[in-house]
Amino acid sequence: MVEVLKVSSKSNPNSVAGALAGVLRQSGAVEVQVVGAGALNQAIKAVAIARGFVAPSNIDLVCIPTFADIEIDGQSRTAIRLAVEDRSHRHASTDGLDPSHAAPAPVVAAAMPAAAVLS
Amino acid sequence: MVEVLKVSSKSNPNSVAGALAGVLRQSGAVEVQVVGAGALNQAIKAVAIARGFVAPSNIDLVCIPTFADIEIDGQSRTAIRLAVEDRSHRHASTDGLDPSHAAPAPVVAAAMPAAAVLS
Numbered sequence: 001m002v003e004v005l006k007v008s009s010k011s012n013p014n015s016v017a018g019a020l021a022g023v024l025r026q027s028g029a030v031e032v033q034v035v036g037a038g039a040l041n042q043a044i045k046a047v048a049i050a051r052g053f054v055a056p057s058n059i060d061l062v063c064i065p066t067f068a069d070i071e072i073d074g075q076s077r078t079a080i081r082l083a084v085e086d087r088s089h090r091h092a093s094t095d096g097l098d099p100s101h102a103a104p105a106p107v108v109a110a111a112m113p114a115a116a117v118l119s
Numbered sequence: 120m121v122e123v124l125k126v127s128s129k130s131n132p133n134s135v136a137g138a139l140a141g142v143l144r145q146s147g148a149v150e151v152q153v154v155g156a157g158a159l160n161q162a163i164k165a166v167a168i169a170r171g172f173v174a175p176s177n178i179d180l181v182c183i184p185t186f187a188d189i190e191i192d193g194q195s196r197t198a199i200r201l202a203v204e205d206r207s208h209r210h211a212s213t214d215g216l217d218p219s220h221a222a223p224a225p226v227v228a229a230a231m232p233a234a235a236v237l238s
Contacts, residue, residue, distance in 0.1 A: 040163055041156035044199060048184040062181035062206065065167040080163060087181065087206060 002083070004031045007046065009038030016046035020084055021053035024061065029085040033068065035077055047084055060087040121202075123150045126165065128157030135165035139203055140172035143180070148204040152187065154196055166203055179206040 003023050007016055016032075023030040032047070034040045044063075051061040064083040069076060122142050126135055135151075142149040151166070153159045163182075170180040183202040188195060 037156040037160035041159050044159055044163065044184045045186075048186055048199065051183070051185070062183055064170070064181055065163045066170070067164075067167055080167065 002029050002031050003027065004033050004081075007032050007034050007039050007043040009036060009042060011039070011042045011046070013042050013045035013049055016042065017049035017053060020046060020050040024050070024054055024059060024084065024086070025057055028089055029083065032082040032084060033070070033079050034082070035070070035072070035079045040080055043082060047082065050084070061085070062087045121148050121150050122146065123152050123200075126151050126153050126158050126162040128155060128161060130158070130161045130165070132161050132164035132168055135161065136168035136172060139165060139169040143169070143173055143178060143203065143205070144176055147208055148202065151201040151203060152189070152198050153201070154189070154191070154198045159199055162201060166201065169203070180204070181206045 005016065005019060005023070020030055020032070032043045034043045047061070047063050054061055061084060064085075066081050066083070068079045068081045070079045071077070124135065124138060124142070139149055139151070151162045153162045166180070166182050173180055180203060183204075185200050185202070187198045187200045189198045190196070
């Protein structure tokens with residue numbers, strides 16, 4: 001099961017990047033879930049930063065955006081899921097090649113350790 | 120030279136997805152440049168949609184976000200560049216593994232043909 005980090009519009013991209021890099025190095029893949037343009041903005045900045053963090057470990061970080069239907073307070077919302085992984089990584093659950101929207105998946109972790117905060 | 124599409128917060132994700140899919144099929148790679156959270160939101164939605172468009176052509180679409188310093192009306196702004204390409208594609212100019220921000224690159228095309236609009 002791929003770890004899922006929830007990122008909000010208030011998340012610090014550097015902190016998220018550190019968390020992404022940590023999970024990536026450990027398990028080879030991680031997912032980021034966001035709802036809204038502000039949250040997506042922080043998440044993509046984090047991915048761009050994390051790319052530099054993991055490059056020395058020979059990880060060529062790529063990201064694959066897909067739609068996900070989630071429920072917030074009983075209301076159906078469309079979230080964006082970013083599968084973040086090494087370019088050579090293959091994982092069925094992050095493939096998302098089905099043109100229909102991805103099925104809702106349980107969120108297993110929303111922890112956001114403030115690892116590796118840049119000055 | 121990789122074609123660069125500029126996407127704004129008013130861009131239609133389906134139209135952008137059609138344009139991305141067209142360039143991808145022709146040349147194997149395309150870049151999207153955005154400034155601001157709203158524009159990034161439309162661009163990432165377009166990438167998620169385009170992934171479904173090109174999957175039948177056996178293209179496993181991935182995207183690689185990097186920062187880019189650009190000039191708008193003489194003012195320096197930070198844009199986000201999304202390199203959109205097949206997972207197996209390798210291209211020096213889209214590598215972006217340098218942790219320092221990418222150098223400004225000339226924008227060669229901002230055309231946005233309204234191809235393949237979903238119903």
